[in-house]
Structure formats: structure tokens, C-alpha cells
Amino acid sequence: MTSLANKPALSLSRVAIYAVLIVAVFIYLVPLVVMLLTSFKSPEDIGSGNLLSWPTEVTAIGWIKAWATVKGYFWNSFLITVPAVLISTTIGALNGYVLSMWRFRGSQLFFGLLLFGCFLPFQTVLLPASFTLGKMGLASTTTGLVFVHVVYGLAFTTLFFRNYYVSIPEALVKAARLDGAGFFTIFRRIILPMSTPIIMVCLIWQFTQIWNDFLFGVVFSSGDSQPITVALNNLVNTSTGAKEYNVDMAAAMIAGLPTLLVYVVAGKYFVRGLTAGAVKG
Amino acid sequence: MATLELRNVNKTYGAGLPDTLKNIELSIKEGEFLILVGPSGCGKSTLMNCIAGLENITGGAIMIGDQDVSGMSPKDRDIAMVFQSYALYPTMSVRENIEFGLKIRKMNQADIDAEVARVAKLLQIEHLLNRKPGQLSGGQQQRVAMGRALARRPKIYLFDEPLSNLDAKLRVEMRTEMKLMHQRLKTTTVYVTHDQIEAMTLGDKVAVMKDGIIQQFGTPKQIYNDPANLFVASFIGSPPMNFIPLRLQRKDGRLVALLDSSQARCELPMSMNDAGLEDREVILGLRPEQIVLASADAAGLPTIRAEVQVTEPTGPDTLVFVTLNESKVCCRLAPDIAPAVGETLTLQFDPAKVLLFDAKTGERLGVLAPSQSVENMGNVTRLNRN
Numbered sequence: 001m002t003s004l005a006n007k008p009a010l011s012l013s014r015v016a017i018y019a020v021l022i023v024a025v026f027i028y029l030v031p032l033v034v035m036l037l038t039s040f041k042s043p044e045d046i047g048s049g050n051l052l053s054w055p056t057e058v059t060a061i062g063w064i065k066a067w068a069t070v071k072g073y074f075w076n077s078f079l080i081t082v083p084a085v086l087i088s089t090t091i092g093a094l095n096g097y098v099l100s101m102w103r104f105r106g107s108q109l110f111f112g113l114l115l116f117g118c119f120l121p122f123q124t125v126l127l128p129a130s131f132t133l134g135k136m137g138l139a140s141t142t143t144g145l146v147f148v149h150v151v152y153g154l155a156f157t158t159l160f161f162r163n164y165y166v167s168i169p170e171a172l173v174k175a176a177r178l179d180g181a182g183f184f185t186i187f188r189r190i191i192l193p194m195s196t197p198i199i200m201v202c203l204i205w206q207f208t209q210i211w212n213d214f215l216f217g218v219v220f221s222s223g224d225s226q227p228i229t230v231a232l233n234n235l236v237n238t239s240t241g242a243k244e245y246n247v248d249m250a251a252a253m254i255a256g257l258p259t260l261l262v263y264v265v266a267g268k269y270f271v272r273g274l275t276a277g278a279v280k281g
Numbered sequence: 282m283a284t285l286e287l288r289n290v291n292k293t294y295g296a297g298l299p300d301t302l303k304n305i306e307l308s309i310k311e312g313e314f315l316i317l318v319g320p321s322g323c324g325k326s327t328l329m330n331c332i333a334g335l336e337n338i339t340g341g342a343i344m345i346g347d348q349d350v351s352g353m354s355p356k357d358r359d360i361a362m363v364f365q366s367y368a369l370y371p372t373m374s375v376r377e378n379i380e381f382g383l384k385i386r387k388m389n390q391a392d393i394d395a396e397v398a399r400v401a402k403l404l405q406i407e408h409l410l411n412r413k414p415g416q417l418s419g420g421q422q423q424r425v426a427m428g429r430a431l432a433r434r435p436k437i438y439l440f441d442e443p444l445s446n447l448d449a450k451l452r453v454e455m456r457t458e459m460k461l462m463h464q465r466l467k468t469t470t471v472y473v474t475h476d477q478i479e480a481m482t483l484g485d486k487v488a489v490m491k492d493g494i495i496q497q498f499g500t501p502k503q504i505y506n507d508p509a510n511l512f513v514a515s516f517i518g519s520p521p522m523n524f525i526p527l528r529l530q531r532k533d534g535r536l537v538a539l540l541d542s543s544q545a546r547c548e549l550p551m552s553m554n555d556a557g558l559e560d561r562e563v564i565l566g567l568r569p570e571q572i573v574l575a576s577a578d579a580a581g582l583p584t585i586r587a588e589v590q591v592t593e594p595t596g597p598d599t600l601v602f603v604t605l606n607e608s609k610v611c612c613r614l615a616p617d618i619a620p621a622v623g624e625t626l627t628l629q630f631d632p633a634k635v636l637l638f639d640a641k642t643g644e645r646l647g648v649l650a651p652s653q654s655v656e657n658m659g660n661v662t663r664l665n666r667n
Binding site for chain 1: 330333335354355356360361362364365366368370371372373381382385386429433
């Protein structure tokens with residue numbers, strides 16, 4: 001007796017799908033593999049073997065050298081990214097809350113104009129931002145760079161929160177108002193506890209954007225306050241001495257690790273948050 | 282608890298836009314149950330939001346007790362509201378939902394616990410207190426929403442179509458329960474619905490609204506038996522009132538309506554004040570239950586023979602459709618009568634219960650009976666004609 005549930009485990013189409021997926025995974029992973037392998041090779045090894053060959057002798061010298069070089073900048077990046085992410089997310093949440101639950105005359109227009117911020121390329125704001133920072137006395141300071149990141153990120157964070165909050169029934173806010181709650185009480189007690197998925201999306205998005213940013217970093221900071229992306233560029237682009245590819249690769253890995261980590265920890269919220277509100281229920 | 286009085290309330294969303302609410306004038310006593318009923322877009326929910334303070338009025342006054350609250354914010358009006366979607370706070374447990382308003386009002390925790398216990402017992406939701414709203418059925422959510430409103434002991438309760446998200450059976454159950462609750466607690470209540478059965482069964486007073494105007498304000502009985510105009514007559518009642526357009530004639534000094542079933546004719550003598558009604562285009566209104574099978578003990582009432590077109594046995598009654606003056610007319614007959622389609626029945630009317638409406642304006646015509654009209658003067662708000 002054959003049951004309908006007992007289909008062959010591996011049909012031809014299944015095999016084809018897995019084959020394609022494996023090829024895709026391979027293509028995506030090759031650069032990472034090359035970076036990892038190279039970072040653990042000695043310079044002689046790099047010069048003799050091919051890119052994908054296993055290190056003849058595994059050595060952490062590249063990582064040690066890289067960390068010694070970029071350590072300070074790594075912490076710079078944290079000092080820039082953490083406040084910028086937290087501030088832009090907080091203000092974005094408040095903006096979104098107002099634009100969806102406490103609409104005022106012209107709030108739709110305001111939101112529309114704010115959206116333009118999402119389409120502005122970094123390059124167009126460089127000069128005005130630098131002028132403004134100069135006037136504020138914040139030129140070439142970490143505070144100034146944080147300020148630029150916050151302002152630039154607001155368009156995105158507001159968009160995220162506003163679009164999440166429009167799917168929350170307005171009756172909740174009405175009910176809370178009748179219960180006697182005010183603007184901030186409603187936000188803190190009712191709205192924020194419902195916002196975990198979108199807060200995660202916003203944190204990941206902003207963290208990735210700001211941590212990976214190079215242009216603002218290179219323009220609005222100097223010397224010892226530069227973020228790691230700029231330091232990495234300086235390291236890789238030095239024209240003096242022999243190229244130490246193992247150090248370059250290790251430094252690049254170090255620069256990329258925090259964003260990887262954020263995705264691993266909070267990634268499940270990312271998809272959930274992006275699709276939240278898309279389907280009711 | 283308190284009285285509620287609306288004095289000439291107006292609401293518009295901007296100059297040039299049509300009025301959303303127009304000269305709303307009504308008042309209810311302490312402990313009364315007021316129903317705002319009307320089709321969607323009639324302004325009933327807006328009116329409720331205005332009473333709650335969630336929207337501002339552009340003219341007039343809203344009095345709760347002796348206090349004009351029209352400029353006050355919702356939290357200062359001491360009002361509780363049950364929403365159509367229940368609007369339970371999804372991240373809070375049932376207990377936290379009920380406590381929320383009390384905590385904000387800085388009640389001490391012992392009193393809060395006592396109040397939650399009282400409300401939970403009243404609504405039989407004690408076993409649900411630690412659940413989240415998402416884990417409750419629709420009926421349970423509805424109870425919690427009511428519990429949240431009851432816990433604050435406000436001056437006035439507002440209900441915005443609270444039963445419309447429930448399935449048909451539960452809706453009927455909850456309707457009875459709400460009525461029981463109101464009889465026990467005697468709370469001043471305003472209840473918005475588009476369901477005319479809820480309006481008839483729950484209300485002490487009913488305001489029928491259309492286009493932002495109160496068409497009629499009165500007791501359910503007045504609204505049903507003595508509708509102010511064609512709209513009210515057609516909106517209240519299920520199956521709806523029959524309307525037969527015709528021209529009144531004078532015969533032997535009496536005003537009569539001539540009915541024609543194509544099998545027979547019948548002269549229906551009019552009992553109302555007939556001044557100015559002769560030879561006028563009118564609409565005759567007859568409720569389905571006012572057309573019955575001719576019987577010997579009600580001899581002397583006008584009768585007519587008519588052919589049965591369709592029958593709809595509903596269980597408690599059989600609805601029979603016949604054609605009079607080329608209009609489809611529904612008669613509500615006893616369930617044991619099951620006439621076949623095509624059969625001819627002899628039907629009988631009580632002319633005293635016939636209503637007349639102006640064919641053009643829909644205005645009720647020929648209201649007579651001095652005792653009745655005096656009683657109605659204060660309560661019947663007639664259609665505003667400009």
C-alpha cells in the first residue's frame with residue numbers, strides 16, 4: 001500500500017533547486033573565504049600560493065598587526081555609531097508617532113517633504129553640512145559627525161516608524177486619551193511596547209548605515225577621531241613598503257564584524273519587522 | 282452619573298465643507314440609555330466623538346450635569362468609551378487593561394485591586410485577568426472592553442457599535458446582557474449603532490440621524506409608531522414598512538385611499554386631519570404586521586383580495602408579498618398560514634394605523650389626535666427643511 005505522503009525524498013526538481021542554491025551560496029561566500037584564508041596566511045605564503053589555497057602555516061600575525069593599527073578607530077566607530085543610532089531611532093519613533101497618531105494640519109505634506117531626505121545622495125549634503133557644522137563650532141568633532149548622521153538618518157527612521165504606526169488602530173490612542181493618558185504616557189505605555197519589531201529594523205538599518213559609512217567619516221572627522229572605515233582605507237591605500245595583504249584582510253574582517261554580529265543577533269526581527277503591517281493579523 | 286444635554290451642537294471640518302453635524306439638540310436624564318442610530322455617514326459616530334472630546338465642536342454646547350464640557354479635553358470630561366474594535370491595549374494583560382485608567386488617575390493600589398475584582402466579578406472575567414487580549418475570543422474581548430469602561434465609574438458611558446464585531450448569535454446574547462447590566466447599574470449611556478433592532482430593544486430614548494441632522498428624537502415606541510418622516514419610517518422596522526404612492530380622493534365627504542390589487546379594489550378611509558390632503562400625491566405607509574388575514578371578529582374593517590406573489594417563512598411568522606397599486610407589499614402573517622404562490626388571500630387593514638407622508642418632502646402628513654400631538658411636541662424633531 002502506498003501512501004500519498006510517501007513521496008520520493010529527492011525528486012529531480014528538488015535536486016536542481018539544491019544545486020542552484022549551492023552554487024549561489026558558493027559564489028556569495030568565495031570573497032569571505034578568500035578574506036579569511038588570506039588573513040591567516042603569512043606574507044610569503046600569499047606570494048606563493050593561489051587565492052583559495054589553504055595556508056601552509058596558520059598564523060594570527062595579520063590579525064594582531066591589524067588590531068594594533070585599527071583598534072583606536074574601531075572604538076571611534078562605536079563612539080560615533082551608538083549615539084547616532086540611538087538618537088536617530090528615538091527621534092524617528094517620536095516623529096512617526098506624531099505623524100500617524102497626532103496628525104496636524106499639513107502633517108501629510110510634512111511627511112512627504114521629509115521623505116525627500118531618503119532620496120538625497122550623501123554627496124549633495126556635504127557642503128551645506130560642513131558649512132553648518134563650522135557655524136556650530138562642531139567641525140571635525142565626533143559630536144559633529146554624530147549630528148550629521150542623526151539628521152541624515154531621520155528621514156529613514158521616521159519613515160519606518162510612521163509606516164509601522166499607521167497600521168496600529170487609532171482607537172487605541174483614543175481609548176488611552178479617555179483613560180486620561182497624555183501624549184508621552186500613551187507613547188511610553190501603549191505604543192512603545194508594541195514597537196519591538198520596528199525598533200529592531202531601525203536599529204539594524206541605522207547601525208549598518210552609520211557603521212559602514214565612509215564619506216561622512218572622511219569629510220567630517222580628522223586624525224584620531226576618524227571611524228574605522230576611513231582608517232581601513234588609509235591602511236589599505238598606503239603606498240609605502242610592501243603590501244601586507246594578510247593585515248588588510250584581517251582589518252577588513254574586523255571592520256565588518258560588528259554589523260555581522262548585529263544581523264545574527266537581531267536578524268530574525270528584521271524580516272518580521274519589515275513585513276509587519278503588510279498582512280493584518 | 283449625570284444628565285447629558287446637547288445644545289444646538291454643530292460640527293464642520295472646514296469652511297465650505299458640508300456640515301457634519303447640524304443643530305443637534307437633545308437631552309437625556311440621569312441613568313437613561315440613549316441610542317444614536319442611522320445609516321453609515323450620518324454623523325452618529327462623529328457626534329459620539331464630540332461628546333467624548335476626541336473631536337471639537339464648532340458651535341453649541343455639550344452639558345454633562347451642570348457643566349459645559351465642550352472646551353474640555355477628554356480626560357477631564359469623566360467619560361468612558363467602549364470602541365467597536367474594543368481597542369484593548371495588546372501588550373497589557375486584562376488586569377493591566379482595566380487598571381490603566383485607574384493608575385493614571387493615581388488611585389491607590391488597594392482601591393484599584395478592589396475595583397478590578399468588582400468589575401471582573403460583574404462581567405465574569407475573573408479567570409481571564411492574566412491573559413493578553415490576543416488570547417481572548419471576540420466575546421471575551423468585548424467583556425474586557427466593557428470592564429475597562431465600568432472600572433472608572435465615569436459620569437457617562439459611550440458605546441460605539443460595541444456588538445457589531447460579534448457573530449449573530451453572540452450579538453443577541455450580549456444585547457440582552459447589556460440591557461440587564463444597564464437595568465442593574467442605571468448608568469447614563471450613549472450608544473451608537475446602525476442596527477435598528479439594537480436601537481429598539483436597548484434604548485430609553487432613540488435619536489434617528491441622517492446627514493448630520495436628528496430626524497427624530499423620542500422613545501422607541503414613538504419612533505416606531507409615530508415616525509416623523511419617511512426616512513425614520515423606512516429605517517426603523519424589519520421587515521421595513523410598506524410604502525404605496527397614491528393620490529387621495531374624497532368620497533361621500535370622507536378622504537379615502539384607493540387600493541387596487543388587480544383582483545379587487547378597496548377604499549381605505551383616512552382617519553387623520555384631512556385638511557389640504559385631497560388630491561395630493563402622498564405615500565401611504567403600512568407596517569407588515571398591520572396587514573392581517575380577514576377575520577370575522579374584526580368585521581367592518583376594510584378588506585381586499587390579493588394574489589400571493591412570494592412567501593418567506595421565517596419561523597415565527599410567514600412573510601407574504603402581494604402587489605397593491607403596483608407596489609410590492611409585505612404582510613406578516615401567522616406561521617401556520619402557508620399560502621401557496623398564486624393563491625388568493627383576503628387581507629384586512631386597520632385604517633387608524635395607516636401613516637401618510639408627503640411624496641416630495643417625505644414629511645409626515647395629517648398628524649391629528651390632539652392628545653398625541655401635544656405629547657409629541659417636545660420630543661419630535663421634524664426634518665429641517667431649508
